[in-house]
Amino acid sequence: MIYAVVGLLIGGALGFLVPFGIPAGYSSLFSVALMACMDSVFGGIKAACSGTFDDKIFISGFFTNSLMAAFLVYVGDRLGIDLYYVALLAFGLRIFNNLGFIRQHLLKKH
């Protein structure tokens, strides 16, 4: 758990130090990728709680999910389909599901 917090802090510091932000045109792609990343992380925590954690699946899922999500939203944008909202909804639902699972697990344990 400490590693995770340290990683978060280092990443955050890096983000503050980097001088550029996201151009307005790509902000929707980036936010979807961010949602996918958060979904993967919560999914990983859930897997760790239930004892099925596999770091290969976790890492590949993390990067593939975020890149694929951004790519799909980009394609949808080109085709005039608002996949942006669909992705946000799907990832949001999954994140809250996972959160619920983690909460129940922690409550049962203690």
Place this chain on the structure above:
Amino acid sequence: MQLEKGRLSIACVCMVLGFMLVIQFKSTEDIRASQPSQRVEELAARLHQAEAENKELEAEIRDLRGMSGDAKSEKITDDIMMISGMTPLEGPGVIITIDDSAKKAKMENDPNLYLVHDEDILKVVNELRAAGAEALSINGQRLTANSEIRCAGPTISVNNVRSAPPFEIRAIGDKDNLVNSINMRGGVADSLKVWGINLTIQPLDNVWIPAYKATTKYKLATTSSKEEETK
């Protein structure tokens, strides 16, 4: 515990996640910060403009108050003469000449597109007025509040006097503003150039504009003492 196995991977992933979170946060902050500042600049510009106008009007009030009755009425008469076009005027400005296209009309195109129309002249005049032209004339006809620019067969009628191309439009005003208003990208000159219509604009330090020659008679309209329309 299983979590221990993937310590390093979790640290890496969390690093990427933290990085992305902060970048996203920064971008959103940028967007939020940039909008109000634009508004502030716009309001500041408007305030400056209003202050300048205010000063000008105050100076005018002082001038008028300082004058005796005769001088006052003389100044007002002068102003009215200038506005109505009853006196010739001169000052810095531009002379624009517009002529029909020298290009040969293509078969598939309407030959009318290669000729100067009343609409083209109207557009030029409109653009000049928007750029702050103080007085205008077309082929020696002063434009007044009652002037028309109208298609009359192969000619264009201004003040009910017909004239044929080339048209010479004279304008008194800020030279640079007038030239830029006509030459701006996607403006009148650009759209006429497509059809090969010759538009030349010549800035001059002294442009002379004739007075309105006909007499204005109001047969039907009478002055009203009412300040607002009553039902």
